Amino acid sequence: MIDLQNIEKTYQTANGPLRAVNGVSVHIGKGEVFGFIGFSGAGKSTLLRCINMLEHPDSGKVIVDGEELTSLSKKELLKKRQSIGMIFQHYNLLLNSTVFKNAAFPLEIVGVTKDAIQKRVTRSLEIVDLREKEKEYPARLSGGQKQRVAIARAIVTEPKILLCDEVTSALDPQTTQTILHYLKPMSTS
Ligand SMILES: Nc1ncnc2c1ncn2[C@@H]1O[C@H](COP(=O)(O)OP(=O)(O)O)[C@@H](O)[C@H]1O
Ligand SMILES: [Mg+2]
Known part of the structure; x- marks a missing residue:
């Protein structure tokens, strides 16, 4: 249902580039309850926002229900x-x-x-x-x-x-x- 393939996201900040998500791949099936756990600043929100493309990944694919969102x-x-x-x-x-x-x-x-x-x-x-x-x-x-x-x-x-x-x-x-x-x-x- 949700396929994240090698998602990368870097923010440009005042202190230079900040790699928030570093090549994450996840498969989440239909009906599954799936959680991202990690320290504050680990990149959980960024990754989550990539699933509905509130955040556009720099590279990698977001596939939801067989449709590649990165190409829409x-x-x-x-x-x-x-x-x-x-x-x-x-x-x-x-x-x-x-x-x-x-x-x-x-x-x-x-x-x-x-x-x-x-x-x-x-x-x-x-x-x-x-x-x-x-x-x-x-x-x-x-x-x-x-x-x-x-x-x-x-x-x-x-x-x-x-x-x-x-x-x-x-x-x-x-x-x-x-x-x-x-x-x-x-x-x-
Ligand atoms: N819009 C943004 N611009 C610059 N840096 C950001 C932005 N959003 C998040 N960050 C930085 O990216 C890293 C990951 O943030 P975030 O995804 O919010 O982590 P988490 O949700 O795991 O606490 C943090 O270092 C944060 O400061
Ligand atoms: Mg967060």
Whole structure:
């Protein structure tokens, strides 16, 4: 399902080139829950972001579902990203948009109809038990609720792949359990 072949990524920094990912190859099968573990700065986030091409590797191949992402046009990539959801450590919500609008964002950018958006966002918010907050703004939510909005946004396109980058590390242990409770069933469906 996910094939990373010899991925390399170097950043140009003020102190010169910094090799963040040095020739990593990984195969992840369908239904598999796969984690990258390593010290801070090891390159985990960079590698993860290569899977949906938020980060463009300098060399190597990213193949998702038999399709080589490194060779796709911007438009094709946007379409492909519909099948790859992502959640971040710091939620990355749109602060000036309601919970509903945040969850609707991935559908709006690809021109899904209003009716379909209504249906799919409602369903996503139901899954994370946040329907009653749909008109609220992120500033008025707890950390756990923000992360649940981020989950709703990530799953609204019904992706085949869910990329999670330290999604519970900003949360207390109890809220971490709640977030894992929502994520766990997704790994088996
Ligand atoms: N956009 C960037 N520009 C320059 N250096 C970066 C950038 N993103 C990450 N880095 C550097 O690349 C290395 C790997 O970072 P990262 O992938 O975030 O590691 P991890 O997620 O394992 O903590 C670190 O040294 C980090 O400082
Ligand atoms: Mg990281």
